[in-house]
Amino acid sequence: MFPLFAVEARTVRFEVKSQPLSQVIDILADLAGIPVQKLGDVPGRLEKWSAHGEGIAVFQKLAQDANLFFAYDGTKAIVAASSEVKTTVLPLGNYDWVAAQNIIKTLYPIVPERTLRFDKATGMLTIRGPQLFNDTIAAVLAKPQNSTIKVIRGGALQEISPKSMR
Structure with missing residues (x-):
């Protein structure tokens, strides 16, 4: 079996006032140190959102709150709009x-x-x-x-x- 978190786990504190969702994903990837593969266009804006925790957990919260598909293959996050x-x-x-x-x-x-x-x-x-x-x-x-x-x-x-x- 592969380790669940092959990338180094980083704790992230992230707050968004108003920003395009695609940019939020890119910034979160940089902060968490997790490569991201966006499948298709990720439209929309994120308003007044915050999260604190390990990078993967923050990505999962973002996916749930922004209605995104999120999967993790052990080294990279896979993110897509619900469409x-x-x-x-x-x-x-x-x-x-x-x-x-x-x-x-x-x-x-x-x-x-x-x-x-x-x-x-x-x-x-x-x-x-x-x-x-x-x-x-x-x-x-x-x-x-x-x-x-x-x-x-x-x-x-x-x-x-x-x-x-x-």
Whole structure:
């Protein structure tokens, strides 16, 4: 397993009077020392908002308060406006739900609470996120369990094996 917070944890105290949301994300990324990948345009303004805590927790609060999608892959934050969130439904195929959850948690240790839903009756997984996020999960779950998945984190190539995560 990968460490949950591969970047150095920094405590952040951040106050916004009135600022474009996209700028707030960039400034918070700098203060927290967490690289950010914005998927699509992040419109809107943030008014009279403040937070104090560890960088990841502050990002999570921002996402909740500003209605953003936020995920963390262990080295970078993935942020998108709610308008960028799409629904993808797919069969788990070669995986059971526990194995699929383990793989997803390895790729993205932090995802919004309602991002993943599994229907036991149909064997279908519903993913709610930006298209790139959904496509990544779908591609990984389409691989055979005995395959190796290569992931680049923090500039380093890492290999994960779905079979070893069961």
